[in-house]
Amino acid sequence: xxxxxxxxxxxxxxxxxxxxxxxxxxxxxxxxxxxxxxxxxxxxxxxxxxxxxxxxxxxxxxxxxxxxxxxxxxxxxxxxxxxxxxxxxxxxxxxxxxxxxxxxxxxxxxxxxxxxxxxxxxxxxxxxxxxxxxxxxxxxxxxxxxxxxxxxxxxxxxxxxxxxxxxxxxxxxxxxxxxxxxxx
Numbered sequence: 001x002x003x004x005x006x007x008x009x010x011x012x013x014x015x016x017x018x019x020x021x022x023x024x025x026x027x028x029x030x031x032x033x034x035x036x037x038x039x040x041x042x043x044x045x046x047x048x049x050x051x052x053x054x055x056x057x058x059x060x061x062x063x064x065x066x067x068x069x070x071x072x073x074x075x076x077x078x079x080x081x082x083x084x085x086x087x088x089x090x091x092x093x094x095x096x097x098x099x100x101x102x103x104x105x106x107x108x109x110x111x112x113x114x115x116x117x118x119x120x121x122x123x124x125x126x127x128x129x130x131x132x133x134x135x136x137x138x139x140x141x142x143x144x145x146x147x148x149x150x151x152x153x154x155x156x157x158x159x160x161x162x163x164x165x166x167x168x169x170x171x172x173x174x175x176x177x178x179x180x181x182x183x184x
Contacts, residue, residue, distance in 0.1 A: 003045055003069040004107070006171060007076050008163045009083050010040035010053070010141065010156055012148045019145075031082075033089030039148050042160045043067065044168050051160050053153045058094045065091070068099050075107035077125045077167050107180070109170050116184040129166035132173050 013019035013030055014037050022030070030036060041064045042051035050067055052060050064087075076083055084106065091098050113128065114121045126136040139159055147155050174180050 002071045002073055004075050004171075005068060005072045006044040006164060006167050007074055007079075007083065008042055008160060008167060009038050009086060010144045010160055011036040011086060012039050012145045013037075016149065033086045033093070036086070038086060038090050039144070040156050040160045042157075042164050044164050045069065049161065049164065051157050051164075053156045053160065055148075057090060058096065061087075061091050061094055061096050065096060065099050072099075072101060073105055073107060074101055075167070075171055076109065077128070077163075077170065078108065078110045079106060080108045080111065107171070109167065109174060112174055112179050112182060113170075115182060125163060125166055125170070128170050132166070132169040134162075134166050134169055 011031070013027075013035060015035070019027060019030060037057045038060055039055065039057070040051070040053040041060050042049070043064075044050075052063050054060060074084070080103075084103065088098060109128075110121070110123065113123065124140075126140065130136055139162075144156060144159065147153075147159075171180075
């Protein structure tokens with residue numbers, strides 16, 4: 001039986017010295033699997049919530065792939081544009097085998113909410129969280145780097161867990177309203 005795995009990752013620059021010399025626009029351009037590494041990863045499955053945060057990317061990725069059920073479908077917000085490419089490329093960089101999954105069948109909630117429209121669309125996870133009754137507390141992914149630098153892994157974990165809870169609530173609402181049945 002296939003298990004839907006809601007997941008999210010957090011990443012930071014690999015070269016922190018260079019990153020800190022860049023302008024805000026240049027920093028934004030470093031958000032890719034060549035210039036960033038994964039420092040947090042989490043899932044929600046029928047078995048519950050699972051998160052790992054730390055400095056050892058190899059260990060985080062290894063544990064993630066081991067943690068997944070045998071047959072699964074990945075679900076997240078904007079995962080086809082960010083999380084999946086980061087996950088696969090960083091697994092490649094760390095020489096970690098990935099479990100088989102079908103990219104075509106992954107559930108990118110942002111795609112469904114935008115009716116599979118291509119191009120830029122407005123709507124962040126936190127904004128959809130507001131719509132399902134989970135208020136935005138003002139945090140966003142840009143603060144992960146500072147938390148990581150300061151060794152505040154428990155705060156990264158809290159942030160990651162909140163994103164996972166919002167993603168789960170959005171997924172459940174989409175299922176209830178028939179949005180998940182929309183096909184291109």
